[in-house]
Amino acid sequence: MGPRFQRAIHQAIRIMMLGLMLIPEIGSAREVNPVALEAVRRLKGQDLSGNPALRTAVGRVVDQVRGEPAMVELIRDFDLRERTGDLLEFIQTKPGDEAATEAVRYLAKVDPESVLRLLGGASLEVAVVECVGRTGLPEWNPGLEALVGGKDQSESVRRVAMRGLLMSEAGAGRLVELMKGSRVTDGLRREGIAGLLKVRWPGVVDSARRLSPTGGEGARAGLPPKARLLEVQGDVARGHRVYRRPDLACLTCHVVGREGSDFGPNLTEIGAKLGRDALYDAIVEPSAGISFGFEAWLVDLADGEQVLGLIASETESEITVKTQGGHSTRYRKVDVLRREKQVQSIMPEGLHESLSVQDFADLLFYLGSLKPASP
Ligand code: HEC
Structure with missing residues (x-):
């Protein structure tokens, strides 16, 4: 960058700064001033340390967008470490927001202890643990591990913490160690082993196989061949309950009607697209025919x-x-x-392995019943 160009940039910044300080509503009005927000966004990457006036101006805009996703963006982009308290508050009030995940990532770099304290606190919400776990960062492993093995938390908190550990190789390794002890309750233990058998790190899968008394085969040995299974009469209502089982996690990836998360294909009308035969294949061999646009x-x-x-x-x-x-x-x-x-689908293989013959038949009948309402 030539010196003339640099001077021009500095000039432009100075003009913008002046604008920021002169627009009277900045700092006083409670409402977000979109012009100020945009002006500040353009200063991204500027080092504010040697420029107290600019720092103050940015700080004012951050105050205006307090509690909004834009606040997280500004704190991160201008590296305003003194405002980690605002980020922690955001994570607790809007844990489902994309920006909350961003806040967790930023805190991993500047103040990981603060998030670990949050995880160790009383009255911890499931959504907060989910938000932290989703990042899969090794920084949170000690906190998540304590939650999984702890006695103070609800089963949902422990389950979500376990899923967080499954997001990274290091975390999954620690979950294997946890499973070797007796600190994990039976229901979670089964679910944890099932999760570990599906991760993408062969070393972890190997140790998980050794944990599981059946060598990870689960109920698979008990399932009849496909043709026989498809003859079993299923029940739609019972199938809905199977579909909602937390250990199968269908709901965390699929939407039916207004229930579930929008990640994989929407299944609201899947029964009109796939017969029970094809539904069986979609569950048993998810990687065989990955739907377009859903590649991992x-x-x-x-x-x-x-x-x-x-x-x-x-x-x-x-x-x-x-x-x-x-x-x-x-x-x-x-x-x-x-x-x-990836050649593998994100939909895990072997979900059916923890189903009985009747459960599986019920699930297929339920999915097959999902069709557009007749006019
Ligand atoms: C981790 C996320 C995840 C989980 C858990 C999951 N799925 Fe999927 N599922 C996907 C993705 C992604 C696809 C699309 C890629 C593919 O076809 O493999 C898919 C595809 C499907 C399809 C085919 C859809 C189509 O339009 O062809 C069916 C049916 C299905 N899933 C049912 C289920 C059921 C039932 C469960 C629970 C037993 C489940 N899924 C659990 C992610 C998931």
């Missing part, structure tokens, strides 16, 4: 993080990756080292 991608980021998800959209400078649970995260392309399309 493994994305390697510059900071060592790895994300497995669907690429929901892409622009010239960013990609949006959608992960299980239906949450989308935007990444700057400059931070993406590599991305690789």
Whole structure:
């Protein structure tokens, strides 16, 4: 960058700053001033440390968008470490927001202890644990591990913490260790082993096999061949209950009507598209015919993080990756080292292995019954 160009930029910034400080409503009005917000966004990447006036101006705009996703963006982009308290508050009030996940990622870099304290606190909400776990960052493993093995938390909190551990190789490894002790209750233990058998790290799967008394075969040995299973009469209402079983996690990836998360294909009318035969195949061999647009991608980021998800959209400078649970995260392309399309579906293999013959038949009848309402 030539000196003349640099001077021009500094000039432009100074003019914008002046604007920021002169527009009277900044700092006084409670309402968000879109002009100020946009002006500040354009200063992204500026080092504020040597410029107290600019820092104050940015701080005012942050105050205006307090509690909004834009606040998280500004704190992260201007690296306003003194405002981690605002981020923690955001995570607790809007844990389902995409920006809450961003806040957790940023805190992993600047103040991981604060998030661990949050996880160790009383009256912890499931959604908060989910938000933290979703990032799959190794920083949270000790906190998640304590939750899984702890006695103070509800079963839902422990389950969600366990899913968080399953998001990273290191976390899954620690879950294996936890399972070796007797601190995990029976229901969760079965679910945890089932989860570990489906992760993408062969070493972890091997140790999980050794944990499971049946060598990971589960109920599979008990299932008859496909033709016989399809003859079994199922029940739609019972099938709905099977579908909602937390250990199968269908709801975390599929929407039926107004229930579930928007991640994999919407199943509201799946019975009109697939017969029971094809439904059987979709569950037993998810990778055999991956629906268009639902291919899995493994994305390697510059900071060592790895994300497995669907690429929901892409622009010239960013990609949006959608992960299980239906949450989308935007990444700057400059931070993406590599991305690789997976031959495996994100829908786990072997979900049927924990089903009895009757459960499986019921599930197929339920899915087969999902059709458009007749006019
Ligand atoms: C981790 C996320 C995940 C879970 C858990 C999951 N699925 Fe899926 N499912 C997907 C994705 C992604 C696809 C699309 C890719 C493919 O076809 O494999 C899919 C595809 C399907 C299809 C085929 C849809 C079509 O339009 O062809 C059916 C049926 C299905 N899933 C049913 C289920 C049922 C029933 C469960 C629970 C027992 C379940 N899924 C659990 C992610 C998931």
